[in-house]
Amino acid sequence: MARTIRAKILAITVVSLLFTCMVSLIYVWQIMNLSRMLFNAQRFEDLLNDILEVRRYEKNFLLYGDPKNLTESLVYLKDTRITIKTLAKDIDRVMGKGTYVKFANLLEKYSFIVDNSLKNKSITSEDAEKLRTYGKKLVDIANSLVSRKRKLIRKTFGHTAAVPFVFLGVFVIVATLMVQLVFQRLLKPLKVIEDTIERVGRGDFSPIPGEWSEEDEISRLIRAFNSMAHELQVNQEALIQSRKIAAIGTFTAGIAHELNNPLNNICLCADTLIEEYADELSPEVRELVFDIIQQAERAADIVKNLLDFSRTDRLVLSCLDLREVIQKTYRLVKNQIMLAGIRFEMDIPDDLPKVLGHFRSLQQIFLNLFLNAIQAIESHGSITVRAVEDSNEFIRVDVIDTGKGIKPEDLKHIFTPFYTTKGVGRGTGLGLSVTYSLVKKHGGHIEVESEIGRGSKFSVYLRRCKPELCENGERSVNSGSG
Numbered sequence: 246m247a248r249t250i251r252a253k254i255l256a257i258t259v260v261s262l263l264f265t266c267m268v269s270l271i272y273v274w275q276i277m278n279l280s281r282m283l284f285n286a287q288r289f290e291d292l293l294n295d296i297l298e299v300r301r302y303e304k305n306f307l308l309y310g311d312p313k314n315l316t317e318s319l320v321y322l323k324d325t326r327i328t329i330k331t332l333a334k335d336i337d338r339v340m341g342k343g344t345y346v347k348f349a350n351l352l353e354k355y356s357f358i359v360d361n362s363l364k365n366k367s368i369t370s371e372d373a374e375k376l377r378t379y380g381k382k383l384v385d386i387a388n389s390l391v392s393r394k395r396k397l398i399r400k401t402f403g404h405t406a407a408v409p410f411v412f413l414g415v416f417v418i419v420a421t422l423m424v425q426l427v428f429q430r431l432l433k434p435l436k437v438i439e440d441t442i443e444r445v446g447r448g449d450f451s452p453i454p455g456e457w458s459e460e461d462e463i464s465r466l467i468r469a470f471n472s473m474a475h476e477l478q479v480n481q482e483a484l485i486q487s488r489k490i491a492a493i494g495t496f497t498a499g500i501a502h503e504l505n506n507p508l509n510n511i512c513l514c515a516d517t518l519i520e521e522y523a524d525e526l527s528p529e530v531r532e533l534v535f536d537i538i539q540q541a542e543r544a545a546d547i548v549k550n551l552l553d554f555s556r557t558d559r560l561v562l563s564c565l566d567l568r569e570v571i572q573k574t575y576r577l578v579k580n581q582i583m584l585a586g587i588r589f590e591m592d593i594p595d596d597l598p599k600v601l602g603h604f605r606s607l608q609q610i611f612l613n614l615f616l617n618a619i620q621a622i623e624s625h626g627s628i629t630v631r632a633v634e635d636s637n638e639f640i641r642v643d644v645i646d647t648g649k650g651i652k653p654e655d656l657k658h659i660f661t662p663f664y665t666t667k668g669v670g671r672g673t674g675l676g677l678s679v680t681y682s683l684v685k686k687h688g689g690h691i692e693v694e695s696e697i698g699r700g701s702k703f704s705v706y707l708r709r710c711k712p713e714l715c716e717n718g719e720r721s722v723n724s725g726s727g
């Protein structure tokens with residue numbers, strides 16, 4: 246059975262073509278048959294006329310006894326004999342087998358009496374009776390021949406006239422099949438695709454339901470469409486995320502800038518207070534001033550994070566050794582890791598190609614991931630940093646922890662700015678959104694997998710350094726404001 250629509254249409258076309266050829270051949274054959282029958286019918290009529298002539302001379306001879314009539318009769322008898330010989334097969338076909346022999350015998354017997362009478366120049370009454378009987382039989386047979394032949398011709402005409410109707414019937418059936426095929430395999434799925442496109446336009450990216458594993462055009466089209474809808478959904482989500490981050494970025498940048506100066510002033514004033522009036526301050530007051538400095542520094546840290554997050558300027562990227570970035574970042578959190586009794590493992594191949602990055606930003610990315618991992622483990626567990634060549638274009642860095650994992654309902658939101666599950670004072674919800682936007686600025690992307698109670702894996706995809714870039718040293722990348 247033809248699978249593709251193209252093969253089906255081809256098959257139907259070939260069958261129709263063959264059928265048309267067959268019908269045309271049948272038609273031509275019928276018409277040739279008819280013309281042959283008409284010709285033979287003419288000859289049957291000639292035969293009847295000859296026999297009637299013979300009988301006319303027979304009557305004349307029997308009435309007037311003139312032997313000349315017999316001579317004329319013999320001429321017609323000879324013609325008749327030749328004619329029936331050539332029509333032998335046709336006679337048997339029209340009147341049944343054996344008719345020709347019967348006819349020929351009668352003719353012989355008739356000719357014999359005519360011959361005899363011509364020789365004797367007279368005829369006995371017995372022979373005259375026989376001659377009449379044979380003659381009558383001959384006329385009867387010739388008459389039947391003519392009338393049956395006419396009937397046959399009429400029948401064949403009827404059949405020939407029916408051929409176009411049969412052809413029309415088959416044509417209607419084939420056309421119905423074609424229409425059904427077009428409806429079933431083309432128009433119906435097209436309608437479904439049209440509806441789905443409208444649905445996708447309204448923001449519903451769910452795929453066209455059903456099994457579309459066949460190899461025909463429509464299944465292939467629907468598979469391609471479903472994969473496009475999936476890609477659109479992924480891109481749409483990424484776009485929403487980027488927009489959200491961009492919008493919040495603009496908003497927070499303003500606030501952060503405004504907060505930066507007063508915070509600096511608070512720190513400066515408190516520092517001055519401690520330095521200039523150290524002797525005059527009681528220990529309790531000094532304690533309070535230190536508290537002010539500590540809290541102001543914490544606030545400044547948050548502001549710094551906000552500024553990092555909302556920074557829209559270009560990053561100057563260069564070819565960096567990932568091992569060095571990770572090691573230097575690790576040093577920043579080494580104490581915390583040791584205090585929490587966490588094992589830190591680094592699995593980075595020596596020959597790993599360099600990555601395209603901005604050193605401080607990459608440090609920021611991994612610092613945020615390490616801090617989250619430490620907080621998720623709380624005490625005892627491990628953090629593993631593994632780097633592999635993911636493809637020709639990307640290097641993948643996995644940061645794997647054995648912490649408490651992320652609930653599926655949180656997983657959707659962890660990259661959203663200010664989304665935190667940690668208590669007040671413990672988390673700002675900015676770490677991962679800063680990480681996300683920095684990774685984007687590197688032309689990469691970030692993925693996460695997590696299982697409650699078992700841990701999480703953050704995979705950062707960074708662009709691999711191409712040799713020509715390493716030689717030139719630096720390049721700058723602007724990935725927009727996200």
Ligand SMILES: Nc1ncnc2c1ncn2[C@@H]1O[C@H](COP(=O)(O)OP(=O)(O)O)[C@@H](O)[C@H]1O
Binds near residue numbers: 665
């Ligand atoms: N390694 C991790 N293990 C478990 N949960 C994590 C991990 N990393 C991030 N999260 C979750 O993602 C949330 C957002 O993280 P982040 O943006 O860094 O903000 P914060 O750490 O300030 O809460 C966290 O509150 C936490 O619930």
Ligand SMILES: [Mg+2]
Binds near residue numbers: 616672674676677
């Ligand atoms: Mg964090």
